[in-house]
Amino acid sequence: MEASTSATLLWTGAVVALGLGYWFVCMMGAAEVKGKRAAELKMGSITRGDVHARYSQYWSFFRRPKELSASATAAANVPNIINTYYDLITDITEWGWGQSIHFSPAVPARSHRDATRLHEERVADLLSLRPQHRVLDVGCGVGGPMRAIAARSGAHIVGITINQYQVGRARAHNRKAGLDGRCEVVCGNFLEMPFEDASFDAAYSIEATCHAPHLEDVYGEIFRALKPGGMYVTYEWVTTPLYRADDAGHVETVHGIERGSALPGIRAQEDIGRTARKVGFEVVEERDLALPPAGPWWVRLKMGRLAYWRNHILLSVLTFLRIAPRGVVEVHDMLYETAIHLTRGGETGIFTPMHMILCRKPLLAAARDGAGN
């Protein structure tokens, strides 16, 4: 072969490889909801060099989830580690899932995005929200639900999250959506919220209070911040009556979910209503939104298997090229493992992430008695 032909072939090969690489990173790695690309993944407020160490710290802390709520010292540390967890997963979640960090029942012939919005709008409907209402979003993430609920109801929403990086993302999304006049975001701990007593007309939480070591503490805070007569709705992560503590498979599934989701022990379904009543709420309605005729919430995770391999390779290449920080691949793999346990929890019916409870603060609310869970 002539030298000039080989050179042409080499150049053509190089151009094609570069083109494919660019396509892989930019197109295949593009965010489900435009705004985050694989090459832009940050790990929240963690500096690049610390990502791997902070991931290891998270992992060793959450290896034995149940012990975290049992020991007072460990429980006191939970909010800090949860902050680290959201530093580690927020961008990956926005990139691979979207701006709403929760599950939704699948809706036939509708996209995931529509199903997500419908699940969020149900909150506005259950609370009968109106434009004059001031509403609290407990554990608001980057504000996907807040924007859907504000857009549907016209209400003014105040979200709280423990993670400063999420505050920045949520505010930027609110501005971009033209909803910053109606959506506010505050950084703080929902176990001791920086809000006046009786300052909200309504409140909701979507897949967030499961992070509290003692559910009573967060429900008590929400009760305090609500006006008498105010309504509260929450979607809770719980084990269902099908869960058996003497079935090793069930225990491993639930443990796997807890480990990879920063949960200090998943509660049983019956604990939810009991705790709501204990802090003073009246329970208006309670049901598992995952039960038929609802479509399976976990199918979206199954479709992610192919995406997992694509994303795993992509993140490995980006880490090798030092575009992504070391530790990203481990965090991504942890989420994948968690997705397997979540899918098993959904398929066996032993776990639901959408046990809904609708509560009212009585007009003549009694002060809540003692503590403990």
Ligand SMILES: C=C(CC[C@@H](C)[C@H]1CC[C@H]2C3=CC[C@H]4[C@H](C)[C@@H](O)CC[C@]4(C)[C@H]3CC[C@]12C)C(C)C
């Ligand atoms: C409510 C919580 C978060 C729940 C979910 C939103 C997340 C739980 C598992 C996450 C994911 C698993 C697999 C990832 C996939 C391998 C990757 O390529 C792209 C992102 C995932 C799909 C990721 C997205 C978010 C989850 C579904 C908890 C923490 C209380």
Ligand SMILES: C[S@@+](CC[C@H](N)C(=O)[O-])C[C@H]1O[C@@H](n2cnc3c(N)ncnc32)[C@H](O)[C@@H]1O
């Ligand atoms: C799974 S995300 C759900 C976010 C949002 N509700 C959504 O559905 O998109 C859980 C949220 O709870 C917040 N959170 C967990 N523990 C918290 C605490 N102690 N105080 C405040 N926010 C907390 C996290 O920061 C995160 O924003």
